[in-house]
Amino acid sequence: MPGARISGLGMHVPDRVVTNDDLSKLMDTSDEWIFQRSGIRERRWVEGDVGATDLAVPASEIALKNAGIEASDLDMIIFATLSPDWNFPGSSCLLQARLGVPGIATLDIRNQCTGFVYGLSIADAFIRMGTMKHILVVGSEVHSTGLDNTDRGRDVTVLFGDGAGVAVVSATDGDSRILDTDLHADGSQAAILRTYAPASCQNPRLTQEMMDEGLHYPHMKGKAVFKNAVEFLPQTIHTVLQRNGYSLDDMDLLVPHQANRRINEMVGRMMKLPEEKVIHNIEYFGNTTAASIPMALCKAQEQGQLESGKLVVLAAFGAGLTWGANLIRW
Numbered sequence: 001m002p003g004a005r006i007s008g009l010g011m012h013v014p015d016r017v018v019t020n021d022d023l024s025k026l027m028d029t030s031d032e033w034i035f036q037r038s039g040i041r042e043r044r045w046v047e048g049d050v051g052a053t054d055l056a057v058p059a060s061e062i063a064l065k066n067a068g069i070e071a072s073d074l075d076m077i078i079f080a081t082l083s084p085d086w087n088f089p090g091s092s093c094l095l096q097a098r099l100g101v102p103g104i105a106t107l108d109i110r111n112q113c114t115g116f117v118y119g120l121s122i123a124d125a126f127i128r129m130g131t132m133k134h135i136l137v138v139g140s141e142v143h144s145t146g147l148d149n150t151d152r153g154r155d156v157t158v159l160f161g162d163g164a165g166v167a168v169v170s171a172t173d174g175d176s177r178i179l180d181t182d183l184h185a186d187g188s189q190a191a192i193l194r195t196y197a198p199a200s201c202q203n204p205r206l207t208q209e210m211m212d213e214g215l216h217y218p219h220m221k222g223k224a225v226f227k228n229a230v231e232f233l234p235q236t237i238h239t240v241l242q243r244n245g246y247s248l249d250d251m252d253l254l255v256p257h258q259a260n261r262r263i264n265e266m267v268g269r270m271m272k273l274p275e276e277k278v279i280h281n282i283e284y285f286g287n288t289t290a291a292s293i294p295m296a297l298c299k300a301q302e303q304g305q306l307e308s309g310k311l312v313v314l315a316a317f318g319a320g321l322t323w324g325a326n327l328i329r330w
């Protein structure tokens with residue numbers, strides 16, 4: 001049967017660097033306070049009118065070049081984001097137009113921090129069916145224009161950055177391929193991390209009163225997110241390994257979603273993983289949601305950690321709640 005492999009990676013972030021000291025001028029915080037709680041020193045924020053698609057275009061071009069193909073070779077674009085350019089149409093259509101490939105299939109997915117993991121699983125399924133050969137899987141976010149830069153929003157605002165990460169997923173007959181994916185969700189806990197407005201379940205969808213209350217900004221119950229993340233991430237990692245006859249000792253590299261370094265370090269300790277097996281880049285980019293895993297993969301590749309034959313696990317947890325893992329033979 002045909003399989004699917006990641007044949008090219010690319011990333012792009014805005015030029016503007018926002019440090020913790022910069023944020024301390026906007027709200028009651030400090031570099032020490034932010035770093036101790038999240039592991040973040042700085043993040044990238046856009047300037048002016050820049051959307052998720054604007055960041056995705058250069059990242060896609062890099063990924064296509066690294067895969068050795070042209071945009072015209074693509075059969076589909078899967079775009080994961082919680083910060084689309086517009087409410088509709090989807091950013092996948094906007095990216096398709098920017099890449100100059102009308103007619104190919106496009107799909108937007110809203111699995112938040114787990115978006116890239118879900119996106120890879122969808123691309124893998126289409127390619128295994130034999131109907132497609134090359135699929136662009138995109139994670140791109142512009143958080144900065146939707147954050148509350150006051151003391152009220154401090155706990156959330158300090159965590160997020162803007163950026164795009166992209167993978168070209170291609171058909172293969174070789175051993176290098178996506179081996180399996182484990183996916184989960186629990187909508188009963190949706191309220192612990194969400195944005196309340198604007199919303200179609202409210203009429204009107206957005207009012208001045210809602211904005212005065214800050215309901216158009218993200219709200220998070222941090223302790224609940226932490227508790228669930230350190231419970232479900234080890235479970236999904238164990239599941240995807242054991243289902244395929246592997247143990248933690250067989251895993252060469254874990255690339256987790258970059259939500260909070262404390263979460264990833266706790267997961268690593270719980271699973272007794274050597275520090276060198278876990279990829280971190282949150283210190284310089286913050287939480288870029290759907291973009292964080294492909295951006296972290298780019299870092300791992302730059303550092304020579306994605307050698308052929310390595311057994312790699314991608315794992316994410318986020319709003320929804322959603323969580324899951326991909327098992328990849330690189």
